[in-house]
Amino acid sequence: MKRCIILMLDSFGIGASADAAKFGDEGADTFGHIAAECAAGRGDNAERCGALKLPNLAKLGLAHAAKESTGEFPAGFADNIEVIGAYGHAAELSSGKDTPSGHWEMAGVPVLYDWGYFAEKINSFPKELTDEILRRAELPGFLGNCHASGTVILDELGEQHMQTGWPIFYTSADSVFQIACHEDTFGLEKLYRLCEIAREVLAPYNIGRVIARPFVGSGKGQFERTGNRHDYAVEPPAKTVLDKLKAAGGNVISIGKIADIYANCGITAKVNATGLAELFDATLAQVSQAQANSIIFTNFVDFDSQFGHRRDVAGYAAALEYFDCRLPELLAQLQPDDLLILTADHGCDPTWVGTDHTREHVPVLAYGAGLTAGSLGLRNTFADIGQSVAAYFNLEQMDYGSSFLTR
Numbered sequence: 001m002k003r004c005i006i007l008m009l010d011s012f013g014i015g016a017s018a019d020a021a022k023f024g025d026e027g028a029d030t031f032g033h034i035a036a037e038c039a040a041g042r043g044d045n046a047e048r049c050g051a052l053k054l055p056n057l058a059k060l061g062l063a064h065a066a067k068e069s070t071g072e073f074p075a076g077f078a079d080n081i082e083v084i085g086a087y088g089h090a091a092e093l094s095s096g097k098d099t100p101s102g103h104w105e106m107a108g109v110p111v112l113y114d115w116g117y118f119a120e121k122i123n124s125f126p127k128e129l130t131d132e133i134l135r136r137a138e139l140p141g142f143l144g145n146c147h148a149s150g151t152v153i154l155d156e157l158g159e160q161h162m163q164t165g166w167p168i169f170y171t172s173a174d175s176v177f178q179i180a181c182h183e184d185t186f187g188l189e190k191l192y193r194l195c196e197i198a199r200e201v202l203a204p205y206n207i208g209r210v211i212a213r214p215f216v217g218s219g220k221g222q223f224e225r226t227g228n229r230h231d232y233a234v235e236p237p238a239k240t241v242l243d244k245l246k247a248a249g250g251n252v253i254s255i256g257k258i259a260d261i262y263a264n265c266g267i268t269a270k271v272n273a274t275g276l277a278e279l280f281d282a283t284l285a286q287v288s289q290a291q292a293n294s295i296i297f298t299n300f301v302d303f304d305s306q307f308g309h310r311r312d313v314a315g316y317a318a319a320l321e322y323f324d325c326r327l328p329e330l331l332a333q334l335q336p337d338d339l340l341i342l343t344a345d346h347g348c349d350p351t352w353v354g355t356d357h358t359r360e361h362v363p364v365l366a367y368g369a370g371l372t373a374g375s376l377g378l379r380n381t382f383a384d385i386g387q388s389v390a391a392y393f394n395l396e397q398m399d400y401g402s403s404f405l406t407r
């Protein structure tokens with residue numbers, strides 16, 4: 001019985017890639033810098049303290065993969081770890097370091113064209129664009145119009161938004177148009193409808209995603225974003241390995257954001273869950289019942305949205321340790337033929353300047369399906385994952401990547 005379980009740790013990079021300087025990210029290292037900060041006593045919070053401890057991820061080869069990426073083991077990790085998995089580090093072929101590019105590439109379809117971006121830090125959006133969105137949505141005005149951290153901008157504009165009813169439009173270094181609105185005073189359905197309108201109006205701008213950013217709370221310092229975030233991505237430019245398994249009659253089970261990121265393409269079932277614990281629970285529940293010829297694909301978004309973008313080292317470390325301590329529950333549920341893959345879609349180094357993603361290698365940890373433990377080396381594209389998954393399910397070859405199942 002063949003089943004592939006993909007655990008996608010959103011933003012968990014393991015060291016700058018060769019092209020990182022092009023992105024201003026030379027030296028970025030999400031895993032390495034978190035480990036270094038923790039070892040230096042700067043990663044403590046109410047939930048954790050001291051050196052970063054990830055024994056189960058290390059057993060799958062995480063620290064060894066990081067060593068091959070950067071040249072040294074992250075602080076607190078060493079050569080004496082018994083490794084049971086196949087481990088590698090992968091560079092990104094896609095031109096961007098955004099979430100859809102990373103995901104589509106790992107499913108076999110790199111994004112070789114350039115996205116459209118709103119490059120200006122303030123007055124980011126063309127007037128004709130926002131005029132048209134407001135006209136169609138029958139709204140008198142909007143707030144924002146800048147690059148921003150999604151939590152900081154709520155403190156700046158959330159109260160004004162509640163008073164005026166004007167939506168908050170903002171962007172970032174990613175190809176995104178984000179809309180933040182209060183769930184109670186503006187309304188969730190109205191926000192979703194507004195995002196659908198924006199998605200249509202943005203068609204000529206080649207923007208990867210419109211993102212609904214609903215929030216609640218009574219005023220500055222009290223606002224919180226909710227789990228009702230919704231991403232409206234464009235469709236991948238070619239058939240991914242998810243499409244191919246679906247077309248062959250298999251099951252592709254999305255847990256969390258996956259279905260949104262692939263614009264529902266190649267997805268046969270969708271499970272919603274919010275937060276690391278729920279996402280992990282939902283993954284275990286699906287693994288316990290999934291049939292043969294299934295991909296169970298989970299995006300653990302909190303690493304990125306709660307900690308990476310927020311530049312919260314201790315929070316990121318605590319989240320990793322939580323994930324690590326739950327990993328044995330999953331390993332215990334694996335069937336002999338199952339293929340487990342752990343990876344990431346880009347970096348988001350919480351010690352780096354700004355609040356954007358970082359261009360990094362991602363870990364490729366593979367376990368099960370007869371794989372022998374040891375190094376898979378540097379993979380030149382995340383598409384090696386898609387190619388391996390295609391080989392595993394005996395699907396036709398993908399156009400990009402080489403399989404690591406046969407070494």
Ligand SMILES: O=P(O)(O)O[C@H]1O[C@H](CO)[C@@H](O)[C@H]1O
Nearest residue numbers: 148149150151172174176309
């Ligand atoms: O600051 P927030 O709203 O979390 O935004 C982040 O999330 C978006 C999608 O990854 C990017 O634009 C990034 O900047």
Ligand SMILES: [Mn+2]
Nearest residue numbers: 010011099345
């Ligand atoms: Mn991401």
Ligand SMILES: [Mn+2]
Nearest residue numbers: 304305309357
């Ligand atoms: Mn992000």
